[in-house]
Amino acid sequence: MGRHGIRNQVWVAWLVVVWMVGPCLDVHGQDAPEQAVELGTVLVSPRRIPGLFVNASEFPGSATIITVDDIERSGASSLPDLFKQLAGVTVMDTIGFGLGSDGSVHLRGVGTSSASRTNALVLLNGVRQNRLTGDEVHWQLIPLEQIERIELIRGGGSLIYGEGALSGLINIVTKQDAERLLETEQGVEVGSFGQQRYFTSGRGRLGPLRYGASIHRRQLSGYRESTNSRTTTVTSDVGMEVLPTLHVDVHVLHSEDTSRFPGGVTPEASEARRRQQGSFAGFFDERSDQVSLESIWSGPMGLSLVANYFWRMRESDSVTTSRFATLTPAQGLSLRGGHEVRGGTVGHTLVAGIDLLDEKASTGTRTATYSESNKASYGLFAEETLRLFDRASLVAGLRFDQARFEEAISFPEFVGTLRFQGWSPKVGLSVDVTEALTIYASYARPFKAPNVDDFSATVPTGFVGNLDLEPQQADDYELGFRVNDPRVGAVEMAWFYTKINDEILFNDLSDQNQNFDTERTGVEVSLKPALPVPWATSAITYTFMDSEFRKSTFKDNTLPAVPEHRLTANVTVAPIPEKVFVWLDWLLVNDFFRINDFNNVTPGDNYGVLTVGARYVHKHVTVYFRIENVTNEEYTSFQSSNGVMITTGENPAPPRSFIGGVTVRF
Numbered sequence: 001m002g003r004h005g006i007r008n009q010v011w012v013a014w015l016v017v018v019w020m021v022g023p024c025l026d027v028h029g030q031d032a033p034e035q036a037v038e039l040g041t042v043l044v045s046p047r048r049i050p051g052l053f054v055n056a057s058e059f060p061g062s063a064t065i066i067t068v069d070d071i072e073r074s075g076a077s078s079l080p081d082l083f084k085q086l087a088g089v090t091v092m093d094t095i096g097f098g099l100g101s102d103g104s105v106h107l108r109g110v111g112t113s114s115a116s117r118t119n120a121l122v123l124l125n126g127v128r129q130n131r132l133t134g135d136e137v138h139w140q141l142i143p144l145e146q147i148e149r150i151e152l153i154r155g156g157g158s159l160i161y162g163e164g165a166l167s168g169l170i171n172i173v174t175k176q177d178a179e180r181l182l183e184t185e186q187g188v189e190v191g192s193f194g195q196q197r198y199f200t201s202g203r204g205r206l207g208p209l210r211y212g213a214s215i216h217r218r219q220l221s222g223y224r225e226s227t228n229s230r231t232t233t234v235t236s237d238v239g240m241e242v243l244p245t246l247h248v249d250v251h252v253l254h255s256e257d258t259s260r261f262p263g264g265v266t267p268e269a270s271e272a273r274r275r276q277q278g279s280f281a282g283f284f285d286e287r288s289d290q291v292s293l294e295s296i297w298s299g300p301m302g303l304s305l306v307a308n309y310f311w312r313m314r315e316s317d318s319v320t321t322s323r324f325a326t327l328t329p330a331q332g333l334s335l336r337g338g339h340e341v342r343g344g345t346v347g348h349t350l351v352a353g354i355d356l357l358d359e360k361a362s363t364g365t366r367t368a369t370y371s372e373s374n375k376a377s378y379g380l381f382a383e384e385t386l387r388l389f390d391r392a393s394l395v396a397g398l399r400f401d402q403a404r405f406e407e408a409i410s411f412p413e414f415v416g417t418l419r420f421q422g423w424s425p426k427v428g429l430s431v432d433v434t435e436a437l438t439i440y441a442s443y444a445r446p447f448k449a450p451n452v453d454d455f456s457a458t459v460p461t462g463f464v465g466n467l468d469l470e471p472q473q474a475d476d477y478e479l480g481f482r483v484n485d486p487r488v489g490a491v492e493m494a495w496f497y498t499k500i501n502d503e504i505l506f507n508d509l510s511d512q513n514q515n516f517d518t519e520r521t522g523v524e525v526s527l528k529p530a531l532p533v534p535w536a537t538s539a540i541t542y543t544f545m546d547s548e549f550r551k552s553t554f555k556d557n558t559l560p561a562v563p564e565h566r567l568t569a570n571v572t573v574a575p576i577p578e579k580v581f582v583w584l585d586w587l588l589v590n591d592f593f594r595i596n597d598f599n600n601v602t603p604g605d606n607y608g609v610l611t612v613g614a615r616y617v618h619k620h621v622t623v624y625f626r627i628e629n630v631t632n633e634e635y636t637s638f639q640s641s642n643g644v645m646i647t648t649g650e651n652p653a654p655p656r657s658f659i660g661g662v663t664v665r666f
Contacts, residue, residue: 058385058393060428060440061157062088062480062494062524066150068175073572075583075613075626077189077197077659079139080105085568085585087492087524087541088154092561092638096262096651098223099195099628102140103637107154108498109520109545109562110167111135112595117504119448121158121165124172125251127292127310130164132328132359132375134453140231141255141288143216145187145199145663148175154524155496156446156476159426160336162355163379163401166448166474166500176237176249177210178203184666191659194221194228208241210249222260223654226277229259245298253290259283264640264649274634274652282320289313302340306353309333323366330359347387355379361452364410371410373452377403383426391432395442399424403449411457412465418455420471422447436485441478448472454504454513464512470502472515489530497521499550508596508642517550518559535577539570554598561604561639564591579618585611595640595649602646607635609653625660632656 056063064086076082081100084091090106097103106112111119122129122137129137151171158165182204189197201214212235219230232255239249263278292310299305314328336353357377364370383397402421407414428442450469457463480494502515522545529538543566547559558564565588572583588608593600613626629635632655640649 056482057432057438058387058430060393060395060430060442061478062154062492062496064152064154064526066152068148071144071147072615072622073581073583075585075611075615075624076100076144078102078144079142082144082150083152084587085539085541085570086152087526087566087568088522088543089152090561090563090566090589093636093651093653094638095259096224096264096638097220097227097229097259098651098654099191099193099220099657101218101220101229102138102259104136105139105170107152107167107170108496108522109547109559110498110500110503112559112561117451119164119166120168120170121162122170122172123161124253125174125292126294126308126334127251127290127312128162128164128332128357131314132330132361132373132452133326133363135164135451138257138286138288140218140229140259141233141257142172143199143214143233143235145185145216146174146201146214146235147172149173154494155442155444155478156424156474156498157426157428157442157444158446159381159383159397159399159424159444160351160353163377163399163403163424164448166446166472167498174235174237174251175201175203176212176239176251178205178212180204181206185663187661187663189659189661192657193223193654194219195657195659196220197661203237210237210239212237222262223657224262224275224277224652226260226262226281226283229257231255231257231259247296249294249296251290251292251294253288255286255288257284257286262651264638264651267646267650270634270636270650270652274655280320282318284316284318286314286316288315302338304338304340306336306338307334308336317366325362325364325366325370327362328360330357332357342387345389347390349385349387350382352382353380355381363452363456369410371456372406372408373456374406375403375452376406377401377449381424393428393430395426395428397426399426399447401447401449405452407456409456409465411463412467414456414465414467418467420449422449422471422473437481437483439479439481441480442476443478444474444476446474446476450504464510466513469504469513470515472500472502472504474498474500474503486530490526490528492524492526494524495522496524506596507598509598516552516554518547519550520545520547520559520562522546535574537572539568541568542566549598557598557600558593560593560597561595562592563589566590579616581615581617583613583615585613589637594646595638597641602641604639605635607633607637609633609635620665622663622665623661624663626658628657628659629653629655 078100080091080103083089083105088108090112092104094104095102107120111117117135118137153169158169161169184202186200197218199216203212214235216233234254236252260283263280265278290312294308297305311331316326318324333356338351340349359375361373362370379401381399386394405418424445424447426444430440432438449471455467455469457465476498478496483491498520500518503518505516507514525542527540547562549557567588569586574581590606592604594602594604610630611628615624636650636652638651
């Protein structure tokens with residue numbers, strides 16, 4: 001982005017910030033409106049047992065709760081679009097689609113140095129979505145309109161949810177219930193560069209029976225050459241109250257995706273013509289089927305049991321210089337039990353369980369022998385929460401994970417067994433100092449085993465496999481506070497220090513995945529001030545991150561692709577309350593080095609993006625319109641190098657683009 005472009009956006013941003021924060025600076029000197037601004041008052045399932053609700057003030061960690069209303073107000077068209085306005089989250093267009101279609105999502109700078117890895121555990125209705133091959137998540141296959149709630153928990157405290165939550169958890173719950181016999185929702189969306197999205201869904205309830213189905217279709221011709229994409233997702237859900245204390249739910253998801261990817265280009269080529277494709281262009285074709293069954297028993301004396309089983313099959317083909325295929329069947333079973341007693345001066349909640357997972361990955365070219373990876377893993381966990389005098393919560397837990405890989409791979413050539421195991425303790429304390437103020441502290445040590453792409457090359461290129469990789473283990477410390485006061489608004493601040501032993505990063509200087517000891521120190525701030533007018537809301541987030549190598553020849557160097565400063569601002573105005581809404585989002589990302597630049601010789605280009613939109617609601621109809629990149633800046637969120645100089649690997653973002661749509665509910 002040009003210097004004048006950043007300067008203009010900074011002036012606009014400062015005006016927005018002053019307008020939002022100014023009324024709060026003297027809030028005690030005037031009659032402030034009695035409007036409570038919430039960051040999310042209840043975490044539905046931090047204990048992963050429906051019914052064991054936890055108020056946010058009792059949770060010793062940083063969490064963001066995103067509801068249906070939040071999704072609608074955001075104006076987002078995809079999950080990466082939605083996440084990029086949150087504190088501590090980095091979103092990059094690693095594939096090159098642009099337009100918020102897909103990409104990588106990282107929490108607290110963990111995983112950005114390797115681009116495709118997520119290093120956060122992602123669940124959809126309790127089922128792990130991280131790929132066995134590379135830990136990536138294909139966000140495009142999860143329809144935004146079907147989501148009821150998202151719980152984003154930062155840090156390594158996800159002891160109950162499962163192995164792999166090195167930087168946190170993204171727990172997605174879809175819409176499953178209705179109040180009437182039939183409730184329907186339909187929508188159409190069109191925009192620049194061939195963007196089209198269509199969806200229809202229906203949900204209902206008949207006595208003890210709940211049911212629902214949906215179909216979503218998204219396609220675009222793309223801003224750059226070779227970015228055509230077509231995605232179809234079909235879902236169905238059935239739930240039954242078999243007994244007053246026993247609930248059974250079945251979730252089915254089928255998706256098909258055919259997309260062309262343009263490949264990265266050099267900055268020089270991008271400056272000459274941003275729409276051109278790179279030398280590594282191609283396409284992939286993917287089909288995925290997933291079925292999950294969950295049963296919930298609520299017994300006497302605070303007892304509860306949950307069983308969750310899933311089966312999934314993914315088949316994908318990608319083509320660049322050759323046709324490469326991946327088959328990844330998987331199945332898993334999770335059993336969890338809980339006991340809760342509330343009341344008096346002391347209450348307690350105990351959750352314990354076991355996770356079993358069996359996954360397979362067959363990878364290779366269609367004309368050659370496939371490599372086979374078979375992973376069998378299990379995890380045992382227990383977590384106790386004591387609620388003292390209804391003011392303090394003490395949490396302590398322990399998890400043990402073990403993973404066994406049976407390998408028959410080609411690059412490197414290896415037939416044998418690889419084993420990884422680790423213990424994950426956790427302790428946390430939150431205290432309600434006043435009704436409006438909660439402070440907390442926590443420590444966790446998450447564990448993450450390598451994935452298939454970590455120790456095996458998928459095709460015989462210059463990449464060198466590494467069978468000697470150690471599993472990743474982090475020490476995660478966090479201090480924070482939350483304020484929710486009608487006079488001031490809602491404020492969250494968290495300080496964290498994450499020390500990762502044996503973090504797996506791709507070293508482009510050796511063409512190999514290797515273990516590195518790293519550390520990240522940061523501060524996250526979220527502010528939703530109480531404004532003196534009822535027809536406007538605002539929000540600001542700021543993330544500071546200092547990330548370094550702790551050992552090796554790169555000691556004290558900054559980790560690539562981890563921004564030191566990240567700021568977002570939002571203003572929403574309702575000139576006609578509950579009917580007309582106008583909003584503005586601004587994102588600024590500053591001070592980072594390009595991916596793979598372990599020597600810190602190629603700084604990335606800072607960028608800022610402005611988006612404006614409007615929404616009109618009349619009874620059952622919602623009409624909306626959005627303009628992205630209003631100032632028409634030339635920027636890219638994905639910037640890489642080969643560790644020595646800038647070669648290919650830059651995905652130019654689209655210029656100013658428009659999108660609009662209509663949603664009808666009955």
